Amino acid sequence: MTKLLITEITRMGPAFCIIGLQREKDEIHSVRPIPSSANGWRYFPHQRGDILECSLMQLPAAKPHIEDRVSTRGFWKSAEMPEPETVTWLRKAELSPTLPGLFGCAVRENKRGSGHYVMPGEAQRSICGCDTQNLRLELCANELRATLVLSSGEVLRDLPVVDHNWRGFVEQALSPERGANRMNRLERFLNSQFHYKILSCPHHFVRLGLTRPYHEVCWLMLDTLFPLPKPEWFEEF
Amino acid sequence: MVPSLSSSLRVREMWIRIVEQCFRRELGDSISLPDDTVDLIEAGILDSMSWVSFLRGVEIASGVSDLGSALNEQPATFASVFAALQQVDSKPLEQDDPPPEFVRPGRGNLALITGSSLALASRVVPSEEIDRAFGMPIGKLRHRAGIESLAYAAEGENELTLGAKAAEETLRGTSCGAHELDWIIATSETHHNYPLLAAQLHSRLLVRENCGALDVGGACLGLLNALAVARSLIGSGAAQNILVVTADVHSRTLTPGRVKGEFGGLFGDGATAFLLRGGNGTESDGGYRVGEFLFGCAGQYAAAIQVSDDLEGGLAVRFDGDALSRAAITRLEKTISAVESRSGIPRAAVGYFATHQPNPRLLTLLAKQCGVSPQAFPPICRTSGNLGSSMCAAALHTALQSASQLPVAERKPIFLASLGPGLLFGGTWLSIGDQRTEAGD
Numbered sequence: 267m268t269k270l271l272i273t274e275i276t277r278m279g280p281a282f283c284i285i286g287l288q289r290e291k292d293e294i295h296s297v298r299p300i301p302s303s304a305n306g307w308r309y310f311p312h313q314r315g316d317i318l319e320c321s322l323m324q325l326p327a328a329k330p331h332i333e334d335r336v337s338t339r340g341f342w343k344s345a346e347m348p349e350p351e352t353v354t355w356l357r358k359a360e361l362s363p364t365l366p367g368l369f370g371c372a373v374r375e376n377k378r379g380s381g382h383y384v385m386p387g388e389a390q391r392s393i394c395g396c397d398t399q400n401l402r403l404e405l406c407a408n409e410l411r412a413t414l415v416l417s418s419g420e421v422l423r424d425l426p427v428v429d430h431n432w433r434g435f436v437e438q439a440l441s442p443e444r445g446a447n448r449m450n451r452l453e454r455f456l457n458s459q460f461h462y463k464i465l466s467c468p469h470h471f472v473r474l475g476l477t478r479p480y481h482e483v484c485w486l487m488l489d490t491l492f493p494l495p496k497p498e499w500f501e502e503f
Numbered sequence: 504m505v506p507s508l509s510s511s512l513r514v515r516e517m518w519i520r521i522v523e524q525c526f527r528r529e530l531g532d533s534i535s536l537p538d539d540t541v542d543l544i545e546a547g548i549l550d551s552m553s554w555v556s557f558l559r560g561v562e563i564a565s566g567v568s569d570l571g572s573a574l575n576e577q578p579a580t581f582a583s584v585f586a587a588l589q590q591v592d593s594k595p596l597e598q599d600d601p602p603p604e605f606v607r608p609g610r611g612n613l614a615l616i617t618g619s620s621l622a623l624a625s626r627v628v629p630s631e632e633i634d635r636a637f638g639m640p641i642g643k644l645r646h647r648a649g650i651e652s653l654a655y656a657a658e659g660e661n662e663l664t665l666g667a668k669a670a671e672e673t674l675r676g677t678s679c680g681a682h683e684l685d686w687i688i689a690t691s692e693t694h695h696n697y698p699l700l701a702a703q704l705h706s707r708l709l710v711r712e713n714c715g716a717l718d719v720g721g722a723c724l725g726l727l728n729a730l731a732v733a734r735s736l737i738g739s740g741a742a743q744n745i746l747v748v749t750a751d752v753h754s755r756t757l758t759p760g761r762v763k764g765e766f767g768g769l770f771g772d773g774a775t776a777f778l779l780r781g782g783n784g785t786e787s788d789g790g791y792r793v794g795e796f797l798f799g800c801a802g803q804y805a806a807a808i809q810v811s812d813d814l815e816g817g818l819a820v821r822f823d824g825d826a827l828s829r830a831a832i833t834r835l836e837k838t839i840s841a842v843e844s845r846s847g848i849p850r851a852a853v854g855y856f857a858t859h860q861p862n863p864r865l866l867t868l869l870a871k872q873c874g875v876s877p878q879a880f881p882p883i884c885r886t887s888g889n890l891g892s893s894m895c896a897a898a899l900h901t902a903l904q905s906a907s908q909l910p911v912a913e914r915k916p917i918f919l920a921s922l923g924p925g926l927l928f929g930g931t932w933l934s935i936g937d938q939r940t941e942a943g944d
Binding site: 485 | 551681
């Protein structure tokens with residue numbers, strides 16, 4: 267049995283992608299449990315911070331998704347960990363202050379438009395944590411995007427936000443029962459209170475991930491943004 | 504004003520060209536263009552990544568910065584894109600020329616300062632401590648220059664952090680999102696690294712990628728230079744929101760052993776930021792309107808202050824304090840007189856003089872020379888030292904803060920005058936609504 271601290275729940279189309287932290291001897295590293303027949307889960311009833319017991323089998327995984335492990339049985343929750351403590355553990359796992367250090371290779375800019383990608387054969391991993399000097403979320407033509415500055419001063423623009431909680435927060439903010447001018451109110455929130463809440467949070471932390479190879483490249487995404495959104499924030503906008 | 508048919512057609516043709524080019528850049532030349540009403544994502548022509556990528560391309564090519572925002576809650580169609588372009592540039596053109604690439608219709612072309620902030624370095628150091636550090640007689644800075652204390656950067660503070668702090672406070676105070684900025688114009692007499700300060704601020708503030716970033720020089724005249732550029736950009740219609748930032752950290756450059764205390768001991772650290780917005784001069788615009796600028800260079804004083812790198816990595820400073828003091832007072836007074844003539848605003852009607860402040864003693868002399876109350880000069884340098892390019896800026900921020908306490912009708916004009924090595928000089932004035940004169944704008 268493997269003990270896994272769930273740190274990522276991302277939404278990729280109709281499926282969820284799960285990543286957790288596993289301790290092996292003195293090392294903490296990321297592991298991505300996947301079903302035997304797909305890369306994502308249609309149903310995943312657990313939360314970030316849950317500690318799950320599971321059986322994982324390591325198969326030869328194509329770079330850069332070396333963290334993939336096939337889950338051979340179900341998940342059993344044995345405990346849970348508060349958000350700040352989860353981030354403490356994340357800081358002990360994959361971490362880089364610089365762009366090339368994120369995935370162990372050059373990060374390239376999309377020459378046609380926006381976004382950043384890596385070449386699958388060059389990347390050494392598909393998930394990494396980082397500290398940010400600044401971060402902004404915006405809705406661009408209905409798509410949630412993040413722009414951030416790494417500790418090194420390097421900027422990543424227009425990263426798709428696939429964090430399940432943050433996407434859910436935005437969807438709920440735009441739901442009809444929230445009343446009139448929902449989009450304007452959300453934009454105002456993202457441009458003002460959000461900034462303060464995120465950057466002043468002592469356990470502010472970001473994890474960036476890579477898509478599966480698509481047209482021969484892997485795109486960068488914002489997998490996780492801590493702190494996670496709070497329901498009470500809806501009352502502020 | 505109704506746009507002429509040819510103008511509208513030209514703009515429409517330009518948008519069609521840009522949209523087509525950006526679309527083909529995403530998908531290649533071989534693909535046929537879908538109908539305007541086809542939802543590009545639902546039809547599987549673009550995925551969400553390439554949809555946003557395509558829109559960013561259109562934003563950069565068209566100069567329309569808020570396209571993504573305008574397309575929220577809209578289908579992913581060409582028709583939506585054209586409608587959003589129309590909506591963003593919705594106001595009519597006034598005339599056929601100049602072409603739309605250069606003048607964005609519907610924008611106010613008067614430059615207004617709508618917000619400002621001052622971020623002094625956090626360490627307050629008594630001037631006696633500086634005397635001691637530079638090996639000068641204790642009390643020299645206080646008694647000869649009138650400096651009581653200096654603002655020195657603490658560990659972790661530098662031009663970028665101070666400038667970013669001032670910038671963020673200004674944006675917050677004016678409810679202007681960083682994404683609304685068209686330009687960041689920075690000036691500093693101490694930041695000589697690459698990337699330049701404006702580029703670093705651009706990244707730190709996370710403004711749009713197609714927001715311009717420009718550093719201007721001029722040392723203590725830097726603020727005036729930056730404001731003049733900002734005013735021109737807004738006046739031409741090329742920009743609507745511009746952040747001007749000054750930031751100076753002298754305490755790490757003008758150090759004991761590198762320069763003499765009579766020079767290095769005068770300087771402190773700080774930063775300022777000003778938001779300039781285009782307006783039409785109506786009361787609802789708020790803020791002070793930036794007037795015309797006058798600039799020049801009195802080369803006869805060039806030798807009074809010269810700073811250059813020496814071969815050993817130190818600083819070669821030529822500083823004739825007495826000559827520079829005389830030149831500074833003379834030139835600042837002349838500049839104020841010229842601003843008075845150009846604006847048609849008598850100096851007696853001016854609320855504040857935001858000038859360069861070499862030191863408190865010279866500021867008092869300047870007030871006397873100009874025949875105005877010393878109270879009209881915000882006394883920043885007394886407690887923070889000479890802040891370089893942020894000096895005139897800090898005085899201006901303080902003046903704006905004081906003026907903002909008054910009802911709009913009671914706010915008086917502000918004169919700006921400053922100097923830089925060379926001896927460069929420049930001036931302008933700020934006024935509110937009906938304070939404009941025929942000699943003015």
